[in-house]
Amino acid sequence: MFRGAVWLLAGRGSLGRGLSTRSGGWTPDWTEKVSEIKKKIQSALPGGAWHPLYDTSHLPPEHSDVVIVGGGVLGLSVAYWLKRLEKPRGAIKVLVVDRDHTYSQASTGLSVGGIRQQFSLPENIQLSLFSVDFLRNINEYLAVVNDPPLDVQFNPSGYLFLASEKGAAIMENNVKVQRQEGAKVCLMSPEQLRNKFPWINTDGVALASYGLEGEGWFDPWCLLQGLRRKVQSLGVLFSQGEVTRFITSSSHMQTTSGKGVTMKRIHEVHVKMDHSLEYQPVECAIVINAAGAWSGQVAELAGIGKGPPDTLEGTKLPVEPRKRYVYLWHCPEGPGLETPFVADTSGAYFRREGLGHNYLGGCSPTEEEEPDPGNLEVDHDFFQDKVWPPLAHRVPAFQCLKVRSAWAGYYDYNTFDQNGVVGPHPLVSNMYFATGFSGHGLQQAPAVGRAVAEMVLEGQFRTIDLSSFLFSRFYLGEKVEERNII
Amino acid sequence: MRGKYPRCLRLVAPIWNLSASGSRCLSSAVTPEGNQRKGGMLLQFLADRFYDVEALRDYLFQKQLSKVHKKNRSFVGIKKRYGPYIAGASFVLKQGGAVKFQGQEWIRATGHGYSRLKLLNFQAVPIEAVDASDCAINYEGLDNILALKELQSLFLQRCPHVDDWCLSRLHQLASSLQELSLAGCPRISERGLACLHHLQNLRRLDISDLPAVSNPGLTQILVEEMLPKCEVVGAEWAQGLKSGPEEQSQDTASPLPT
Helix, strand or coil, rough: HHHHHHHHHHHHHHHHHHHHHHHCCCCCCCHHHHHHHHHHHHHHHHCCCCCCCCCCCCCCCEEEEEEECCCCCCHHHHHHHHHCCCCCCCCCEEEEECCCCCCCHHHHHHHHEECCCCCCCHHHHHHHHHHEEEEEECCCCCCCCCCCCCCCEEEEECEEECCCCCCCCHHHHHHHHHHHCCCCCEECCCCCCCCCCCCCCCCCCCEEEECCCCCCCCCCHHHHHHHHHHHHHHCEEEEEEEEEEEEEHHHECCCCCCCCCEEEEEEEEEEECCCCCCEEEEEEEEEEEEEEHHHHHHHHHHHCCCCCCCCCCCCCCCEEEEEEEEEEEEEECCCCCCCCEEEECCCEEEEEECCCCCEEEEECCHHHHHCCEEECCHHHHHHHHHHHHHHHCHHHHHHEEEEEEEEEEEEEECCCCCCCEEEECCCCEEEEEECCCCCCCHHHHHHHHHHHHHHHHHHHCCCCCCCCCCCCHHCCCCCCCCCCCC | CCCCCCCCCCCCCCCCCCCCHHHHHHCCCCCCHHHHHHHHHHHHHHHHCCHHHHHHHHHHHHHHHHHHHHHHHCCHHHHHHHHHHHHHCCCCCHHCCCCEEEECCCEECCCCCHHHHHCCCHHHHHHEEECCCCCCCEEEEHHHHHHHCCCCCCCCCCCCEEEHHHHHHCCCCCCCEEECCCCCCCECCCCHHHHHHCCCCCCECCCCCCCCCCCCHHHHHHHHHHHCEEEEEECCCCCCCCCCCCHHHCCCHHCCHH
């Protein structure tokens, strides 16, 4: 009824303007005033963003059960599984906060998009196995009624890891673990390599492991948009803004041995709007830190790491942004359609892109050569010096190629042991982490999202046990090292 | 508040090809046809406004998916008792396909050569050809076929659920498979064809009429390069190439001396 009255007003407004031109001497922007009044009335109606003084529809809500900091693939995956595993349906209000809705610097969109099971840790293998299953059945998991199905453009071409004499024993061990977990991997000798892929130069290669099923690469943007669409249809709220502050309360407690410890709880998250000083305090019960390369900064806002060194209070979240370059080149005589994702002994990697003899590749720099992560500018000399020589040695056809384009993206690099951080913080009891995957976050995102949702809803991991990825390992010094990092 | 994401985010060409009977109101508007479209729009209108209708549509959609899953269950019991050949044959015949044992004629589900008891005679006889054209086989159902280690010919023409993921499993038949036909499968793209390089014994491959392949002519050339000993039947390499009118006149002009 109200709406009808408003529309009538608007109609009469235009009619009034018609009348005014006849009688003359009326304010020319009457229709604008009418639309402002309309907006005010609509925000006052139930369901609108009601505030007596001004319109707050651009701000996040004032209360939310779970606030997920970071709207990349990990954050959206946690949101999806929270909504999927919650009982009863619609019980939990979830808010996803991201400071850039174009995802211009987010690691997800800039990723090369590979997925593999060839890891050395059983947990990583299990995470990837579930994620590949998720991708295969993505139209059952992320189906939205009356929307077209998703096509992640999966290339099931497999990963080919090459090992020199030094690494051959480790590779054999890894393959044994991978087979035990159910990955389909086979070992190849240099002779078999030459038979299968005649364009490879097997000089310096002692052993190779080749993934036969469930490995390859896909379109990360499609997964992100699919998750976003599904999660919106499940009722998750999105807000574009930056988390600038956490309001916490502390309580001093004593452990059984009499040592004093300060437990903290986050009560409010301050979300600041873009290009303005306006912020909204969002009262929340749980905060999930999925901020990717900037998770370390978000953790510091909650006071994690502020304390004397070598104590639990003083242990920082060791996740920082590391810049990685990806180059796209064209090589007309390059390897054919059967090319897997090749990871060379030197650390350089490449894969095919499309039908037109284009290839994507790069290399992880050593610690000393780490580029400055302040911006996403590409260093083309890095390709000339560090990427091209090993690849041209490995694939002689690459001696003649032409770089078409290049870009840079961030790894959310875990400086401690290059593996993810999952689960609650021991002291700040309502902050959960889902970050630090150092380059393999995208391929493990569906499984990690489910693990974090289980942790939040049930207090323990149910399907995949990720207790070795908890935060406490940084304080206890227990490194969980992954040896197969690209 | 449900946000309306921009409609221009079309994520894929609509190749969703559910069976026409159950999916009238659920399939996305690939070919809007009069009454179907109106019914679909009314349901969409209601689903946007009432949670119950949305849940009902969800339920119908899930039921459809589970129908396909049920059809593709593995015959574990039969496999244990009678061996992989009988299990594979039962599976294919149940789906509506045809099976050829070594030294025998083709057995079809509807033909008069088929009876369950007769199948039991062939417990130890390997299957050499499977014709699963137009069957609803999917990734899980392929288990039954991949257990047939002496399979020489596999016909998967016009199978609506065979996609790139299924092709990545075919490497298990690499030692014996000599003939493979994928003509008319709506979900296979050039990415799945790339993993056929494992099938080194393949002598005949049919990849004609694959709507999801983006560039049929170029794909044909690349697949021929990838499988040098195989005869690849499919698109003509010149398909998709358009010769402009200027080219013809240039051919006839005599080259100028340099």
